[in-house]
Amino acid sequence: MAQLRKNINKINININFINIIVLYSARRNADVSLTINACPVCQGEVEITEVSCVNCDVQVRGHFTPSRYDRLSQDQTHFLETFLRCRGVIKDVEAALGISYPTVKGRLDALVNALRLDDGASAPPAAETKDPATRRKEILQAVNSGELDADAALLALKDIS
Known part of the structure; x- marks a missing residue:
C-alpha cells in the first residue's frame, strides 16, 4: 500500500510538471508571461536558479532573488x-x-x-x-x-x- 502511494505521488508530480511545461509553451507562443511564484506540487517557496537571454541564448546559473512583485x-x-x-x-x-x-x-x-x-x-x-x-x-x-x-x-x- 505504501509503495502504491509513492507511485501515485510520483505520477502526480510528473503530471504537474508536464502541465507546467504545456502551460509555459502555450503562453510563450501566445506572448503571455508565465510567473511561477510557488511550487506547483507543494506550494512551497521557489528560487530562481537560471536566467536565459532570448536574444543570444546565453544562460546564467546561480541563486537569484525575485523582486517583491514577482x-x-x-x-x-x-x-x-x-x-x-x-x-x-x-x-x-x-x-x-x-x-x-x-x-x-x-x-x-x-x-x-x-x-x-x-x-x-x-x-x-x-x-x-x-x-x-x-x-x-x-x-x-x-x-x-x-x-x-x-x-x-x-x-x-x-x-x-
Whole structure:
C-alpha cells in the first residue's frame, strides 16, 4: 500500500510538471508571461536558479532573488496595474473592475500585505494584536455583511497565513 502511494505521488508530480511545461509553451507562443511564484506540487517557496537571454541564448546559473512583485498572483498583478492606470483614484478603480469601495480597499490592503509594504505605521494598533482566527472571522463577517466580495476575502485570507 505504501509503495502504491509513492507511485501515485510520483505520477502526480510528473503530471504537474508536464502541465507546467504545456502551460509555459502555450503562453510563450501566445506572448503571455508565465510567473511561477510557488511550487506547483507543494506550494512551497521557489528560487530562481537560471536566467536565459532570448536574444543570444546565453544562460546564467546561480541563486537569484525575485523582486517583491514577482511574488504577486495574477489577480494581484491585475489589480495593481488597474490601480496604477487609474492613478490611485479609488472611484475609477471601482468603475474599471466593477467592484465596490470596500472591495477595492480590501484588495489594496491585501496587496500592501503581499508586497510587505506595511510597516505598521498606517495600520490600527488593534490589527497588530489580532490572532489569525479572529482576523479570519472578521473577514468572513465582512463578506456576510457585503463589505467585501469573495475575491477580496480570498486574497485577505491568503495573506493571514
